Amino acid sequence: MFRPLIAAYSHCPLCGSSAYVDGEPGRRCDDCGHREFNNPVAAAGAFIADADGRLLFIRRANDPAKGKLMIPGGFLDGGESLEEAVRREVREEVGLEVAELTYLTSHTNQYLFDGFHRVTVDVVFAATVTATDLEAQVVLDPEEASGYALLQADEIDPAELAFDSIRAGFRAWMAHR
Ligand SMILES: [Zn+2]
Numbered sequence: 001m002f003r004p005l006i007a008a009y010s011h012c013p014l015c016g017s018s019a020y021v022d023g024e025p026g027r028r029c030d031d032c033g034h035r036e037f038n039n040p041v042a043a044a045g046a047f048i049a050d051a052d053g054r055l056l057f058i059r060r061a062n063d064p065a066k067g068k069l070m071i072p073g074g075f076l077d078g079g080e081s082l083e084e085a086v087r088r089e090v091r092e093e094v095g096l097e098v099a100e101l102t103y104l105t106s107h108t109n110q111y112l113f114d115g116f117h118r119v120t121v122d123v124v125f126a127a128t129v130t131a132t133d134l135e136a137q138v139v140l141d142p143e144e145a146s147g148y149a150l151l152q153a154d155e156i157d158p159a160e161l162a163f164d165s166i167r168a169g170f171r172a173w174m175a176h177r
Contacts, residue, residue: 005116006038040108040119044086045073045166046101046127047173048094050134054152055173058093058145064112065162069149071124071169072096082123094148095139096129105172107165124169126176153177 006027012020017031026037048056048071057069072093076085087098104124110117131137138148153174158167 002110003116004038005118006036008116009036038119040121041111042076042082042085042123043074043109043111043120044076044082044089044123044125045071045169046086046090046098046125047071047104047169048090048096048127048129048134049177050150051132052152053177054134054150055156056094056134056138057149057151058140059147059149060162061142061144061146067146068162069151069156069160069166070145070162071166073122073124074144075120082125086125086127090127090129093141093144096131096134096137099128099130102126102176104169104176107168109163109165120165122163122165122169124165124172126173 009020011018012029012034014034015032017029019030020027021030023035026035028035058072060066060068060070072090073086074089083101090096090098102125104126106121106123109120109122111120134150140148161167161170
């Protein structure tokens with residue numbers, strides 16, 4: 001069931017009033033006038049192919065979609081561009097340095113965290129990396145990934161991909177390659 005975090009607030013997060021009502025869109029405080037919109041949280045990730053054309057996936061170590069295949073990526077930090085975020089996430093999660101980024105597509109997603117959904121927009125890139133031998137040079141972050149896989153496109157079961165946004169990104173990557 002879709003339980004957006006913004007709909008769960010019982011009181012105005014600014015003044016604490018209980019007169020926190022539907023704001024069309026979002027929520028509105030009838031006491032202090034504070035408004036909160038249900039704007040998406042941005043995330044960015046990248047499809048990275050090795051020299052043999054195999055795509056790099058990590059196995060998610062955490063819910064949601066624990067154990068499913070995910071591309072390196074994650075949520076933007078405040079002040080980051082999409083490109084800066086994907087370069088940082090690739091460095092943190094698989095220890096690789098991005099060389100070039102090509103925009104592929106974006107897709108909305110509902111990310112369940114602490115029992116509530118946040119609406120996200122997942123932005124997917126194709127990336128090249130400076131590493132030439134991914135099997136020798138991938139360094140996983142065990143907090144994020146329980147393993148990794150290098151798969152040819154025809155070896156990828158879309159049902160094994162973590163999110164609809166990753167399936168949409170995979171289709172875009174196939175059309176782009
Ligand atoms: Zn208020």
